[in-house]
Amino acid sequence: MPNSSRDLSRWSFPTITPRYIGTLGVALPLSLLLICSFVAALPRYRPRPATLSETGLYSDISKKTIVPSNLMYSPQYPLWSDGAKKKRWIYIPPGHTIDAKDPDDWVFPVGTKLWKEFSFGKRVETRFLEKVDERTWAYATYAWKEDGSDAVLVPQEGFPNHVEIAPGVRHDIPGIDGCRACHDGQGRDVVLGFNALQLSPDRDPNAPHAEPFIHGMINVKDLAEKNLLAFFPARLLSRPPVIEADSPLERAALGYLSGNCGGCHNTTDPLSSVGMFLKRSVNRSPGAMAKELESVIGHRSKYQIPGLGAGDSYRIYPGHPEQSSVVFRVSSRNPYRQMPPLGTKIVDTLAVDLITRWIEEDQNTRKETAHFIHY
Amino acid sequence: MQHVGRFAATLAVSCVILSLGLSLADGKDKSNTKLVKRGEYLVKSVGCGDCHTPWKMGPKGPEQDMSRLLSGHPQDMVMPAPPISSPGPWMGSFASTFTAWSGPWGVSFTRNLTPDKETGLGDWTEQNFIATIRTGKRMGKGRDLLPPMPWPAFKNMEDEDLKAIFAYLRSIPAIKNSVPEPIPPAGQPGNEK
Numbered sequence: 001m002p003n004s005s006r007d008l009s010r011w012s013f014p015t016i017t018p019r020y021i022g023t024l025g026v027a028l029p030l031s032l033l034l035i036c037s038f039v040a041a042l043p044r045y046r047p048r049p050a051t052l053s054e055t056g057l058y059s060d061i062s063k064k065t066i067v068p069s070n071l072m073y074s075p076q077y078p079l080w081s082d083g084a085k086k087k088r089w090i091y092i093p094p095g096h097t098i099d100a101k102d103p104d105d106w107v108f109p110v111g112t113k114l115w116k117e118f119s120f121g122k123r124v125e126t127r128f129l130e131k132v133d134e135r136t137w138a139y140a141t142y143a144w145k146e147d148g149s150d151a152v153l154v155p156q157e158g159f160p161n162h163v164e165i166a167p168g169v170r171h172d173i174p175g176i177d178g179c180r181a182c183h184d185g186q187g188r189d190v191v192l193g194f195n196a197l198q199l200s201p202d203r204d205p206n207a208p209h210a211e212p213f214i215h216g217m218i219n220v221k222d223l224a225e226k227n228l229l230a231f232f233p234a235r236l237l238s239r240p241p242v243i244e245a246d247s248p249l250e251r252a253a254l255g256y257l258s259g260n261c262g263g264c265h266n267t268t269d270p271l272s273s274v275g276m277f278l279k280r281s282v283n284r285s286p287g288a289m290a291k292e293l294e295s296v297i298g299h300r301s302k303y304q305i306p307g308l309g310a311g312d313s314y315r316i317y318p319g320h321p322e323q324s325s326v327v328f329r330v331s332s333r334n335p336y337r338q339m340p341p342l343g344t345k346i347v348d349t350l351a352v353d354l355i356t357r358w359i360e361e362d363q364n365t366r367k368e369t370a371h372f373i374h375y
Numbered sequence: 376m377q378h379v380g381r382f383a384a385t386l387a388v389s390c391v392i393l394s395l396g397l398s399l400a401d402g403k404d405k406s407n408t409k410l411v412k413r414g415e416y417l418v419k420s421v422g423c424g425d426c427h428t429p430w431k432m433g434p435k436g437p438e439q440d441m442s443r444l445l446s447g448h449p450q451d452m453v454m455p456a457p458p459i460s461s462p463g464p465w466m467g468s469f470a471s472t473f474t475a476w477s478g479p480w481g482v483s484f485t486r487n488l489t490p491d492k493e494t495g496l497g498d499w500t501e502q503n504f505i506a507t508i509r510t511g512k513r514m515g516k517g518r519d520l521l522p523p524m525p526w527p528a529f530k531n532m533e534d535e536d537l538k539a540i541f542a543y544l545r546s547i548p549a550i551k552n553s554v555p556e557p558i559p560p561a562g563q564p565g566n567e568k
Contacts, residue, residue, distance in 0.1 A: 181516050264516050271514055273500045302493060304553065333564045336481070336557040341518045 046132055048140035052151035055128050055140075057089060057115050061150055069094075070115070071218045074211045075198035077259030080348040082165055084118040086211070090194060092228050101231035103196035103241065104281045105268070107189050110134060114191060120165045125173045126151050129183075129191070137190045139179040169345050181342060182263055185270050192263045196220055196232075197282050202240040206252035207259075208350045233283075241282035244289065246362065253358035254280055256351050257326075260340065267292070274302075276315060297363070301325040318363035321356040330355065407542065414543025417536055418445075426485045426523065429472040437471075446495070446550035448474035448484035457482055467522075476523055482558040483521035491549040504541040505534060521557055 053061040057070060066072070070089040078086065092098065096109035114129045123144040130138045142151035143159055158175030165171045172178075183190040201219045203210065213219070223229050224237055243258070245251035262279025264271045276299070277292035284292075301313040303325045317323040329339035331352045338344070418424065428439040429449050443449065449472065457477030458468055467478030474485045487495040496504070499514070506515025511526045513519075520526050529537075 177510065181510065181512060185515075270500065270502045270506060271516060273498055273503055274514075275498065302498075306556075310553070334559055335564070336518050336521075336559060338518075338564075341512075341516070 046138055048128070048138060048153055050153050052126050052128070052142040052144075055115070055130075055142075056091065056113065057126070057128075067091075070113075071222075072216050073194065073199060073218050074213060075193040075259060076200060076203040076210055077198060077207050077255040078209055078211065079193065079260055079263075080209060080344060080351060081118060082120075082169070082171065082344050082346040084120055084124070084165075084171075086119075087117040088193075089115045097228055097230040098223070099231060100196070100229040101233075102188070102283060103233060103236055104279070104283050105188050106191070106195055108191060112191075114194070118171075120163065120171060123148055123151070124163055124171060125154070127174075127179070129179075131189075137183070139176045139183070141173050141175070141179070143173055166346060171345075174343070178342065188268075193259070196236055196241050197243070197280060198259070199223070200240045200242060202242050204243070204252055204255050206248055206354075207255055208252070208348070208354060236282065243280050244286065249354070249358050250362050253355050253362075256354060260348075260351070264340075296326070303329065316359055316363070319360065321359045324359055327352065327355055327359065410539050410542040411546045413536075414539035414541070414546075417532075417540050418543055421529070423488070423540075426473050426476075427488050429474050431472070443550060443552070444547055445488040445544065446491075446552040447487035447554040448472065450494075450553045450555070454482070476521075478522060479560060480521050480557075481560045481563070483523075484554050484557065485524075487550065487552050487554050488544050489547055489550045489552075490545050491551050494551050494553045495549060496544060497549065499541075501538055501541045504544075505537045508532070508537055 049055050052058075056067060059065045059067045066089060070091045072087065072089050074088065091111075091113040093109060093111035096111065098109065098112075099107040108131055110131050110133055112129075112131045115126055117126045118124050125144060126142045128140045128142065130140075132138050141154040141158065143154050143162065144151040154173050154175060156175045156177070158178055159173040161170035162173045163171050183192060199218070199220045201221050203213060218226075220229070220232075220240065221237065224232060243251050243254050245254055257278045258280040262277075263269075265274065265276045266272065266279035267277055275295055277295045281289060281292075296315045297318060299315045300311065301315045303313060304310065305313040305323065305325055305328050308323065312323060313325050313328075314320075314323055316326050321327045326339075329337055331347055332338045333345055333347055335341075424439055424445060427445045427447055428441070429443050429446070429452075430437045431440040432438075448470075452470070452472065452475075454470060454475050460467065467476060469476045476483050476485075489495040490497045492498055503514045507513060507520070508526055508529050509515065511520045511530070532540075
């Protein structure tokens with residue numbers, strides 16, 4: 001028979017002693033600190049604002065007045081989006097800077113926001129990126145209302161075939177998965193089109209579809225002057241970054257490929273396993289860059305161009321665009337063949353012409369000396 | 376005498392390092408063998424071979440051609456245009472090999488999953504494979520995977536299971552077999568005729 005009074009006394013409330021209070025005084029704050037650090041380390045899945053006007057882009061959306069701290073920019077080699085007119089803005093929280101130590105791969109402070117507006121005759125959608133903690137970017141897309149008064153949050157699956165942009169061609173507004181397919185995993189951070197090369201004051205006059213650099217737009221020099229860049233190499237301020245090329249045609253072609261294909265085809269993306277590197281760097285040695293070019297020029301293509309014999313397809317075959325799978329796939333909008341594989345339904349004929357001329361004219365003189373790589 | 380002592384000590388240390396290295400390598404081998412076995416079990420259980428290994432007619436009826444294990448639609452089997460499906464509940468048709476499928480998406484051919492570098496998954500990483508199954512896009516970023524690939528079901532697998540499947544696919548014999556690219560539905564770009 002257990003002694004119940006003795007059992008109860010074992011579980012009686014502890015006697016409050018100075019030592020007990022002292023222990024509690026240390027243990028409680030420590031536990032609280034531990035819990036707080038754990039919660040802080042969790043990725044934050046903040047719900048996205050229901051309307052664009054709530055994201056902080058406009059001070060007055062009815063007049064389309066942009067908040068002055070949102071800086072307008074325009075990459076010199078823009079991504080082809082079926083002829084959409086695009087406008088872009090970035091917001092860097094006050095007192096914070098972009099870690100620009102690697103000029104190809106910037107790291108943005110928590111609180112950074114970016115917007116990109118797409119218009120086909122009228123505003124159709126605005127995409128919104130926000131860095132909510134050190135490891136998490138929140139994605140959202142907003143579809144503009146018919147009357148243009150505001151734009152509303154698009155559901156996770158996006159709005160496929162949202163609006164007709166050419167006879168029989170309808171524009172898709174991407175959902176979050178569509179955003180992630182391009183942005184995730186391409187570098188230390190997820191932002192595309194905002195780096196030293198794209199924002200160089202020495203803009204390529206032959207870049208296809210580049211918007212004119214207008215008053216109010218920012219470039220690398222402006223960012224440095226506003227103290228928004230940390231650790232940015234001084235040499236790139238005294239000599240703005242440009243693509244090293246043998247001719248203006250080559251500069252424009254390599255720039256286009258960098259801006260349109262380099263987001264996936266680079267050395268840091270999981271797709272680097274394909275071994276095709278089209279992102280042009282301003283930070284690597286000429287030898288390393290030449291090696292990257294060899295991954296494309298004179299490199300046999302795993303993709304076989306229909307109608308050609310086995311082994312006759314190359315990624316780029318100097319002098320022969322018809323044997324260059326890059327040209328073939330960029331020229332196609334067969335959804336199972338086209339490059340890029342998403343985000344476009346209309347061929348960029350200006351770019352096809354540019355790349356074709358580069359391969360025919362510029363590359364033709366080099367085909368005798370090109371270093372051919374086979375499997 | 377001093378030299379002999381030094382030699383013996385060096386030898387002893389080398390032996391310890393070597394045996395440590397060997398036992399670590401052995402441990403890694405054993406763990407990889409376990410992973411491959413698990414992958415084989417999963418591949419056989421979920422039926423990857425039903426579509427990725429061509430079928431042939433055997434003495435007891437259709438059977439998988441194990442000499443072409445998981446090598447996808449045979450490159451020498453050029454398919455004619457698919458039959459036009461009649462209106463009604465029938466939606467598609469498939470080849471006798473179970474490697475070519477026709478439906479509203481066009482014609483899809485099952486992929487070569489062997490580690491052949493030129494025509495299979497030889498240059499894929501584990502990360503590429505997992506991204507493909509998770510997103511339903513080639514390597515997580517390319518074109519959409521097409522029916523009848525049941526990726527919406529497979530995407531629910533744990534990472535460890537997908538890693539095991541990939542480890543098994545890396546362990547099977549590489550077969551050079553260039554699978555044709557999919558054909559879009561009639562009237563769409565790439566199939567205008």
